[in-house]
Amino acid sequence: MLGQYLVRADGGPGLLLQGLFTTLRLTCWSAVIALFLGVWAGLARTSPSLYLRLVGSTYVELCRNLPPLVLIFLCYFFLADQIAPTIGLQDALRTAPDTVKAVAGVLIGRLDQVDAFVTAAFTLGLYEGAYVAEIVRGGIRSVDAGQWEAGRAQGFPRFGLMVFIIMPQAVRNMIPPLAGQIISTIKDSAIVSVISIQELTFQGMQLMATTYLTMEVWTCVALLYFVLTFSCSMGAARLEHRLRRSYTD
Numbered sequence: 001m002l003g004q005y006l007v008r009a010d011g012g013p014g015l016l017l018q019g020l021f022t023t024l025r026l027t028c029w030s031a032v033i034a035l036f037l038g039v040w041a042g043l044a045r046t047s048p049s050l051y052l053r054l055v056g057s058t059y060v061e062l063c064r065n066l067p068p069l070v071l072i073f074l075c076y077f078f079l080a081d082q083i084a085p086t087i088g089l090q091d092a093l094r095t096a097p098d099t100v101k102a103v104a105g106v107l108i109g110r111l112d113q114v115d116a117f118v119t120a121a122f123t124l125g126l127y128e129g130a131y132v133a134e135i136v137r138g139g140i141r142s143v144d145a146g147q148w149e150a151g152r153a154q155g156f157p158r159f160g161l162m163v164f165i166i167m168p169q170a171v172r173n174m175i176p177p178l179a180g181q182i183i184s185t186i187k188d189s190a191i192v193s194v195i196s197i198q199e200l201t202f203q204g205m206q207l208m209a210t211t212y213l214t215m216e217v218w219t220c221v222a223l224l225y226f227v228l229t230f231s232c233s234m235g236a237a238r239l240e241h242r243l244r245r246s247y248t249d
Contacts (some may be wrong), residue, residue: 005207006220019203020224022109026121026189026199031182033125038132043162045137056133068191075123076116076195080177113197119191128185135177139170172243179236183229200224 005014013021037059044056065069091110093104101111108117143166151161193202204221208214 015203015207016220016224019022019198019200020228022197022199023186023189023228025109026117026124026192026197027161027182027186029121030128030185033122034181034185035126037086037125037129039136041129041133042136042140048158060130060133063127068124068127068188069194070107072120072123072191072195075126076119079119079122106224110198116195116197119194120189120197124185124189124192128181131181131184132178135174135181136143138177139174140166142173143169150158162177172240175236175240175243179232179240183232184237186229186232187225208219218230 002062007017008014010137041056041059044052045060047053047056049205093101093114096104100234104111108114110117140162147165147169148161151165157163189199190201193199193205200221204217211217
């Protein structure tokens with residue numbers, strides 16, 4: 001009954017698959033932003049500099065103690081309404097060559113929602129990055145203190161010590177919680193439906209309102225989310241297993 005909303009008769013993606021693709025795009029961009037901000041904040045929180053520790057801690061505590069819905073609205077009404085028109089990305093894409101439009105369509109989705117999509121991706125990345133920062137900080141702290149002492153005894157500066165000795169060991173401990181955080185990003189992406197980003201949850205609500213197939217629609221949406229998150233879990237488990245083997249061999 002819902003098959004036509006997954007794949008259209010002409011072979012194109014239906015509403016639900018279009019929403020799933022938007023969720024994937026949103027998750028990928030948000031994860032990149034979250035990893036960038038999280039690694040920076042995690043390193044800042046373990047820095048010997050008091051200033052960097054304060055800046056990192058302020059970012060983490062502020063984002064972790066605000067409801068994501070409030071953060072979405074704050075960023076949407078500030079970034080999308082005030083900053084985005086000044087940058088003019090959406091207007092630039094409207095007049096861009098067809099090749100650029102095609103690439104932007106693959107990476108972002110609908111070109112008439114570029115400002116809202118960028119705002120949503122940035123906000124999710126900002127929120128999830130605070131949790132990634134704690135994962136990075138915990139991974140660095142999990143490395144035995146003897147490794148730091150041995151590196152200093154070999155004459156490594158802090159940057160070289162972090163890059164060549166500490167982080168390779170810390171990453172192994174970060175993989176499971178980072179995978180869990182990416183899965184959380186997939187699930188948290190549903191919240192951007194409140195600013196009309198046409199991701200999976202938004203399409204499910206629209207479809208339910210027009211077909212009144214409440215149970216069928218939400219069961220299908222739940223299965224699509226499960227397939228997406230379970231695939232990420234399996235991929236993370238395989239990566240963790242390979243890393244463990246590479247360290248033990």
